[in-house]
Amino acid sequence: MAMNLVVLAGTLKSAERIETRSGSVLAKFAVAFTAKGYQGAPDREHAIPFTTFKDNATAVCAATIGSRIIVKARAEEDRWTGDDGKERSFLKLIAEHVEILEARASTPAPAPAPAPAPAAPKEPERPAFDPNAIPF
Secondary structure, three states: OOOOOEEEEEEEEEEEEEEOOOOOEEEEEEEEEEEOOOOOOOOEEEEEEEEEEHHHHHHHHHOOOOOEEEEEEEEEEEEEEOOOOOEEEEEEEEEEEEEEEEOOOOOOOOOOOOOOOOOOOOOOOOOOOOOOOOOO
16 A cells, blocks of 8 residues: 655645636645754755645635644645656645644733732721720
């Protein structure tokens, strides 16, 4: 059995909704992630393009750019002969499942206000001291 599975988690970098002549909806979108540099090399940002259809296309286009996203896809290779006679190929990723995890806030959310401190228990009120009162 041949395996053809690509899973990528990152942030939604771009999304374009396209409607075909037949009325079908598709989306071309990119998922960005940062690869840590190896042995002191600088980190590098990558954006991987995907294509998806129907409900996934609607979900991607409704998501906010910068949202965290997980994509499960399959790879397909397009092959053709260029005008110069050379064989060409392009690997495209077709998203079969898209999950939008959360929208990234453009500004940090305010910290919740601290809960008020619990009030100290009240002591029972005592009658005012009267030096002339005889206790017995």
